[in-house]
Structure formats: structure tokens, C-alpha cells
Amino acid sequence: MSGRVERDGHVGWLEHTLAGITSSIERAVFTEEHARSRGWLQAVDPRAKLGMFLVVILAASLSSSIVVEVGLYAIILGAAAASRVPFDFFVKRVWLGIPLFAGIVVIPAIFFVPGPRLFDLPLGPIQLAPSIPGLIGAVLFIARVGVSVSLAVLLVLTTPWADLLKSLQTIRVPQLFVLILAMAYRYIFLFLHLANGMFEARKSRLVARTSGSEQRRYISGTIGNLVNRSIKMSNDVYAAMAARGFTGSIRSFQADRMGMADWLSLVGAVAVAVVAVIASRSLA
Amino acid sequence: MTIEPMPVPLEPSPAAAAAVFELHGVRYLYGGRQTALDGIDLRIERGERVALLGANGSGKSTLLKLLDGIIAPSDGTMRALGRDVAAVADGLDSFRFHRExxxxxxxxxxxxxxxxxxxxVAFGPxxxxxxxxxxxACCDEALRQMDIAHLSNRAPFELSGGEKKRAAIASVLSLxxxxxxxxxPTASLDPRTKWVLVNLIRQLGEGGKTLVTATxxxxxxxxxAERVVVLGENRRVLADGRPAEILADRDLLIRANLIHEHLHEHGGTSHSHDHDLEHHEAE
Known part of the structure; x- marks a missing residue:
């Protein structure tokens, strides 16, 4: 987008936001490339995989030992490598965000938790004195978050979105909710593209400076137009569903039964989780 | 919204029906005001392959929705497979109807x-x-018929226009x-994909299905198609006949806004003819 049009239009921020959301979703779709590659986790039934990841996340949350967290993380990295997920892509995706969010949450604890201080540095009216128990707690917290987020990211990277949704039914998420989630994911992408197209169409016809009120009117008009189109489309989608026998209750296809390899993977993950919890208690 | 089907159909069985579709004086008004169809009389027999020809806004899509029993006519009588379409649109025996x-x-x-x-594709079954x-079994057969078995695990938004059309047809064929x-079915497709789809539609017709194609x-x-029904811009049936007769009637096609007279120059002389590529190339 040229700077000139941005200055004239003043809707560049909205256009950028929409383009950003669209490209994020496209990236998310693009990452299904990993979910479709031939790796260890990709071959595991999504229901087994969901169970495996949930028990390990539970173990990481119950553990109070940094050594155990590091051990779990090493296992996750091994699983990612066995699943052909690129190492740097996986590590960056997890650790670029965690220091920002988890770090901000635990910073106060480093200074307020009582106990011996690592050092005591007077800085004018305040004293910078991080406590050793506070630091250990912060590192443990970040390690737990890191392990849990790594597991979630690995699950998403190695499982197609549709399979992930279906596996939610095994933990008793209602079918109607799963269908609504799937349809929301399906159509939000379509409408974001539509909104981007509308902004591009406006940009291509913009030949003079527009006033603030005109721009606000344009944005509200665009929102109204999208709402109208979404209502029309929802009516058409309902008609298409009714035309194929939908009467309000959802029936879904039951996937094949889990195989021996899936059960073994699940049992293995449970064993890892149990060992992690016991080891954590022993080390404590 | 839940519409429970009636346990026992009150309508005659499909086998007893003389025609697949019978419409007498059917009108349809959008929002109770805007006329989408105005006095349609039509009878379609089992196994017929019919093309519904008409310009944009002539009511082709509305007519198909009526034939599918997802909307009811505002006026007139309409029976599909021996059933009253208004009752089907209300949910009466709609399960069985939409299977057929x-x-x-x-x-x-x-x-x-x-x-x-x-x-x-599995949704209907x-x-x-x-x-x-x-x-x-139904899904595998439909995916194979449309030659998209390799796309079965793909998300719809990852598909090209032609693949989407095939998937949409497969989602109905599975029933x-x-x-x-x-x-x-062939709108907005590149030439190769269009002809692939035309061949698939031909095969479906040769398989004995009753086909009504709006285009x-x-x-x-x-x-x-072996029969053509032309809808005019007045939302009425303008003509009904065999493809060769209909396509040869230049005045009819112009009246229906399916071709337009094209005035242009060749070597310093101007003349007019139908805007038809074949005609133009032959000159």
C-alpha cells in the first residue's frame, strides 16, 4: 500500500489489521503442511494424541522441579524431531512469546517473595534485590508454561485442524459446539478475504482526499455490508444443510478405532507423566 | 431449529408419481413483494435431462430451490415426486424427499x-x-465419481474453483x-475445468438420473440436455423445446437476453450479428 493512499484514506490501520489477521489465518492453514508430513505424531490417532498431551501437561503443572520440567521439554523436543517438525521453527514459535507474557506475570514475584537475596543493588530511592526463592519460582513457572505451550503447539502443528476438532468429541465437547467451531473457522476466512477485497476495491477508486466523517461512514457502511452478506450467507448455508437432510440435530462420522500403536503411545505418555510426578516429589 | 419428519408419509409413493415435477401457475415473491417467478407451468419426466436457460435474475436459482423443496411457492400448485412441495418445505417427509x-x-x-x-460429502448420509x-461407501463412491478422492482430507478453502464445484456435487451425490x-455448475471456471465438469454431468445423465441444470x-x-426450458426476463417460461430448435431461434435468444446483437466494423464496413464466437470466427 502506498503511503499517499494511507494518508488520504486514513483507514490504513483497519486494512492492515484485516490483512494481518488474514495472513495469520493463512499461516495457520499453511502450517498444516507439517500436520500432513509423515512423522511419528502425525501417524498417531488425534484422540490418543489429545490424551497424551493432556496427561503430560497435567504432569508438568503438578511438577515442582525444574529438572523434571527440563526433562519433559527434552522429551518434547525429541517428539518434535521424530515428527519432522523443524527445530528452529518449533522453538522460536514457543519461546518468542513466552518471555513477554509469562515473564511480565512473574517479575513482581522475584522481588516480593521473602527469602535470601541474590544481590542488593540500591538504585536511588529503590533497592533492586531479587530473592532466590522468587527467582527459582519464576524459572519454574516459565518452564511449566514453556512445556505446556510447547505441547499445545506440537499438537496443533502435527494435527490437521479438522481432526483436532473431531478429537474434542472424545472429551465430551458437544457435537453442535464442534460444528459451530468448524464453521466459524471456515467462514471467518472467507469473510476476511471479502473484507480485504472491499478495502482494495475502495483503494483502487480513491482519487481524492476524503474527510474523517466520510471515512467513518465508509467503515460503518463496510461493516453493515459484511453483516448483511453474512446473514444472507448463513441463510443460504442453512438452506444447503436443509437440502441435505439437516433437521437440527448433528450426526458426525465416527473415526476408525484406535490401533495398537495409538494405545501404546497413550500408555507411554501416561507412564512419562507418572514418572515425572514421582520424580518431582522425590527431588522436592 | 428442529423440524421432525412425520413417521408415515401422507403422500403417494414416488413410484406412483407420473412426473418428477409438475408446476401449475407457480409464482414466487421475495419478501412478499418482489416477483422472482410469475406463473410457471412445467412438467419434467423421470430420466429427462433439462437445461434451464435464462439471463441473470430470470429466476433460475429460485426455480431450482422450489424444485428442491427448500422454499414453497407463493401461489400456484407444485408437486415433486408426487408430493406437495409446500408441505415438503414445511418439513413433511423432507428426509425422504432430500434423499431423492x-x-x-x-x-x-x-x-x-x-x-x-x-x-x-458425509454430511447428507x-x-x-x-x-x-x-x-x-456412499462417500467413497461420490468422491470417486467426481475424481476428488485425493482431496477428501483437504479443507474447502484450500481448493480451487473447479475442485470446489466437484466437491459440492460430490456432497450431493453421496445421497x-x-x-x-x-x-x-460451470460458472466462473476455466475452459479445461468447465469441459471436465460437463463430461461428468453427461456421465451422470447417462447413468439414468433426472438432471435439471440452470445455466x-x-x-x-x-x-x-435433451430439452431446454427458457426463462424470460419477465420471469415466465418463454420457450420449451429441443436444444437444436431453441438454440437456432435467434429472436428468442435475444428476447431472453441470452445473446445480444453486436455492431462493429470489418474492413471499413459495419454490420451486426449475434455476439457468438463461432459465428464471428466463421466470418
Whole structure:
């Protein structure tokens, strides 16, 4: 987008936001490339995989030992490598965000938790004195978050979105909710593209400076137009569903039964989780 | 919204029906005001392959929705497979009806609402309460017929326009309907994909299905239909006949806004003719 049009239009921020959301979703779709590659986790039934990841996340949350967290993380990295997920892509995706969010949450604890201080540095009216128990707690917290987020990211990277949704039914998420989630994911992408197209169409016809009120009117008009189109489309989608026998209750296809390899993977993950919890208690 | 089907159909069985569709003086008003169809009389027999020709806004899509029993006529009488369409649109015996009559919508994004192509193809058979093995068999057959078995695990938004159209048709074929209604199946497709789809539609017709295809693409009509019904811009039936007769009637096609007179110059002399590529190339 040229700077000139941005200055004239003043809707560049909205256009950028929409383009950003669209490209994020496209990236998310693009990452299904990993979910479709031939790796260890990709071959595991999504229901087994969901169970495996949930028990390990539970173990990481119950553990109070940094050594155990590091051990779990090493296992996750091994699983990612066995699943052909690129190492740097996986590590960056997890650790670029965690220091920002988890770090901000635990910073106060480093200074307020009582106990011996690592050092005591007077800085004018305040004293910078991080406590050793506070630091250990912060590192443990970040390690737990890191392990849990790594597991979630690995699950998403190695499982197609549709399979992930279906596996939610095994933990008793209602079918109607799963269908609504799937349809929301399906159509939000379509409408974001539509909104981007509308902004591009406006940009291509913009030949003079527009006033603030005109721009606000344009944005509200665009929102109204999208709402109208979404209502029309929802009516058409309902008609298409009714035309194929939908009467309000959802029936879904039951996937094949889990195989021996899936059960073994699940049992293995449970064993890892149990060992992690016991080891954590022993080390404590 | 839940519409429970009646346990016992009150209508005659499909086998007893003389015609697949019978319309007498059918009108349809959008929002109770805007006329979409005005006095349609039409009879379609079992196994017929019919092309519904008409310009944009002539009511082709509305007519297909009426034939599929998802909307009811505002006026007139209409029976489909021996059933009263207004009752079907109200939910009476709609399960059984939609197993026999399938509609492929013009916009495949409307029809493909699930997370994967397989889920969309399986949606109809699942709603009909078929056993899992039967659902799998119906889906495999429909995917194979449309030659998209390799796309079954793909998300609909990852597909090209032609693949979406095929997936949309497969999502209806999995119900194994006897009657297939197709709304502009070749619209917005590149030439190769269009002809692939035309061949697939021909094969479906040769397989004995009743086909009603709405289109305004004249060149595909002789290939997919043995009968043509022309809808005019007045939302009435302008003509009903064999493709060769209809396509040869230049005045009719101009009146229906299916071709237009084109005035231009060749070597310093100007003349007019139909805007038809074949005619132009022959000059």
C-alpha cells in the first residue's frame, strides 16, 4: 500500500489489521503442511494424541522441579524431531512469546517473595534485590508454561485442524459446539478475504482526499455490508444443510478405532507423566 | 431449529408419481413483494435431462430451490415426486424427499461448510441416519465419481474453483439422489475445468438420473440436455423445446437476453450479428 493512499484514506490501520489477521489465518492453514508430513505424531490417532498431551501437561503443572520440567521439554523436543517438525521453527514459535507474557506475570514475584537475596543493588530511592526463592519460582513457572505451550503447539502443528476438532468429541465437547467451531473457522476466512477485497476495491477508486466523517461512514457502511452478506450467507448455508437432510440435530462420522500403536503411545505418555510426578516429589 | 419428519408419509409413493415435477401457475415473491417467478407451468419426466436457460435474475436459482423443496411457492400448485412441495418445505417427509432430490448450489462456499471435503460429502448420509459403513461407501463412491478422492482430507478453502464445484456435487451425490438439480455448475471456471465438469454431468445423465441444470452458457446446453426450458426476463417460461430448435431461434435468444446483437466494423464496413464466437470466427 502506498503511503499517499494511507494518508488520504486514513483507514490504513483497519486494512492492515484485516490483512494481518488474514495472513495469520493463512499461516495457520499453511502450517498444516507439517500436520500432513509423515512423522511419528502425525501417524498417531488425534484422540490418543489429545490424551497424551493432556496427561503430560497435567504432569508438568503438578511438577515442582525444574529438572523434571527440563526433562519433559527434552522429551518434547525429541517428539518434535521424530515428527519432522523443524527445530528452529518449533522453538522460536514457543519461546518468542513466552518471555513477554509469562515473564511480565512473574517479575513482581522475584522481588516480593521473602527469602535470601541474590544481590542488593540500591538504585536511588529503590533497592533492586531479587530473592532466590522468587527467582527459582519464576524459572519454574516459565518452564511449566514453556512445556505446556510447547505441547499445545506440537499438537496443533502435527494435527490437521479438522481432526483436532473431531478429537474434542472424545472429551465430551458437544457435537453442535464442534460444528459451530468448524464453521466459524471456515467462514471467518472467507469473510476476511471479502473484507480485504472491499478495502482494495475502495483503494483502487480513491482519487481524492476524503474527510474523517466520510471515512467513518465508509467503515460503518463496510461493516453493515459484511453483516448483511453474512446473514444472507448463513441463510443460504442453512438452506444447503436443509437440502441435505439437516433437521437440527448433528450426526458426525465416527473415526476408525484406535490401533495398537495409538494405545501404546497413550500408555507411554501416561507412564512419562507418572514418572515425572514421582520424580518431582522425590527431588522436592 | 428442529423440524421432525412425520413417521408415515401422507403422500403417494414416488413410484406412483407420473412426473418428477409438475408446476401449475407457480409464482414466487421475495419478501412478499418482489416477483422472482410469475406463473410457471412445467412438467419434467423421470430420466429427462433439462437445461434451464435464462439471463441473470430470470429466476433460475429460485426455480431450482422450489424444485428442491427448500422454499414453497407463493401461489400456484407444485408437486415433486408426487408430493406437495409446500408441505415438503414445511418439513413433511423432507428426509425422504432430500434423499431423492439433490441440489448443487451456485456458490460452492455455501455448500461446503464443514472442516474437510470428506465431512461435507458425509454430511447428507449422516443426517439420513445411515450406518457408518454405508456412509463410508456412499462417500467413497461420490468422491470417486467426481475424481476428488485425493482431496477428501483437504479443507474447502484450500481448493480451487473447479475442485470446489466437484466437491459440492460430490456432497450431493453421496445421497445417491435420483434427481439432481445443478445451479450454474460451470460458472466462473476455466475452459479445461468447465469441459471436465460437463463430461461428468453427461456421465451422470447417462447413468439414468433426472438432471435439471440452470445455466446461461449456450455452448454446453446440447451436451448436457435433451430439452431446454427458457426463462424470460419477465420471469415466465418463454420457450420449451429441443436444444437444436431453441438454440437456432435467434429472436428468442435475444428476447431472453441470452445473446445480444453486436455492431462493429470489418474492413471499413459495419454490420451486426449475434455476439457468438463461432459465428464471428466463421466470418
Amino acid at each position: 432430490v439433490g441440489l448443487v448450489f451456485q456458490d460452492p462456499d455455501v455448500q461446503l461448510f464443514s472442516a474437510t471435503v470428506f465431512d461435507d 449422516l443426517q439420513l441416519g445411515l450406518a457408518q459403513d454405508e456412509v463410508r 445417491r439422489p435420483d434427481v439432481l438439480l445443478l445451479d450454474e 446461461h452458457e449456450l455452448e454446453i446446453v446440447p451436451l448436457i
